[in-house]
Amino acid sequence: MATPTEKLVEWENSMIETFASGGDTLGFPRSVSMIYGLLFCSRDPLSMEDVMQRLSISKGSASQGLRQLTTVGAVKKQIQLGERKTLYVAERSLRRLVQRLIDSNISLRLERGADNVRALYAMIPAGPEYDYARGCNDSLEAWHTKASKLLPMINMILK
Amino acid sequence: MATPTEKLVEWENSMIETFASGGDTLGFPRSVSMIYGLLFCSRDPLSMEDVMQRLSISKGSASQGLRQLTTVGAVKKQIQLGERKTLYVAERSLRRLVQRLIDSNISLRLERGADNVRALYAMIPAGPEYDYARGCNDSLEAWHTKASKLLPMINMILK
DNA sequence: GAAAATGTTCATTTTGTTTTGAATAATCAA
DNA sequence: TTGATTATTCAAAACAAAATGAACATTTTC
Secondary structure, three states: OOOOOHHHHHHEEEEHHHHHHHHHHHHHOOHHHHHHHHHHHHHOOOHHHHHHHHHHHHHHHHHHHHHHHHHHOEEEEEEOOOOOOOOOEEEEOOOHEEEHHHHHHHHHHHHHHHHHHHHHHHHHHOOOOHHHHHHHHHHHHHHHHHHHHHHHHHHHHOO | OOOOHHHHHHHHHHHHHHHHHHHHHHHHHHHHHHHHHHHHHHOOOOEHHHHHHHHOOHHHHHHHHHHHHHHOOEEEEEOOOOOOOOOOEEEEHHHHHHHHHHHHHHHHHHHHHHHHHHHHHHOOOHHHHHHHHHHHHHHHHHHHHHHHHHHHHHHHHHH
8 A cells, every 4th residue: 555655756757757748749858858847746946966866867868958948948946055956946837938938939930931931932933824833822921920820829828 | 044944943942941841840750841842832733753753752751751641631632534643732721731630639639638637636645735736736737728728729810 | 464553561771869977077165 | 275066068879760762562554
């Protein structure tokens, strides 16, 4: 019969798995998702060594993973008095997380996309015999427009 | 000085690149994105051989790529009288494309996600000393709820 | 049915990504 | 300053995904 504490470890493992598989579908490296998952369900801030030991991953993975997560703002460093190690906590607000992802990647991509569409129009020779090609560009542009409309929507939902 | 026809080839190349890089960010295999891009901007239906030659990819890639695209409904087979080869055309309606992707993948994932959250609650021992863990689950559940709300929104935008 | 054309499969190769851990650097306490 | 602790880097190893093409299967034509 499992003690409550053992049960809680089981729960934590399942949480970590959940984040790992979610991260998989979003294309994140496994170790990165797991680190985030671990911090997400940890009551207290954890050090890099804690992370390494709890997840049985290498120093390199832990260091790089934590850096990536810190860089995108999914994890915060926390300096604690009387503690030499740097501690880490998860940013749990989906809203802030997604907002940062959008700001750092997607917005840029959409801008580039707009430029790209313009460039594509410029490449089509004049004359009605190329109307077909212009029609293709129109479709592509419509895709781009719709994608752009999605961002504000996401923002609304996450509020 | 490039002839109009040469220019159009350039345009087509750029279109294919556009789809390839867009597909990259969505995590699709390069060859699959390229096949779709080629069909997207082709005036006429293309055969597997056309695809192989135009993209310089192997038989295997062409065959499998076309199959995958056909399976998810991004590409349609087209039987043409007096033509032995099977021809292919791109489905260009973003709405229909996305709808199919959602139906075939995301809906299922969301359902599983809901089950998973329920299971996670069940793993936490009773008692107020585990309220913290329950709070984590609440956060995760909130994520799930928000993700679920996104789907209908996407549908609206694409209309 | 035989030959030619078309299409699929899948073991192998190629390519790309993630993880590891030893070397190195930076930080800190005494 | 020194030794101990903590953190980063990066070349190499392990792993994963995609592309290839030869062998096989199917379809079509005569």
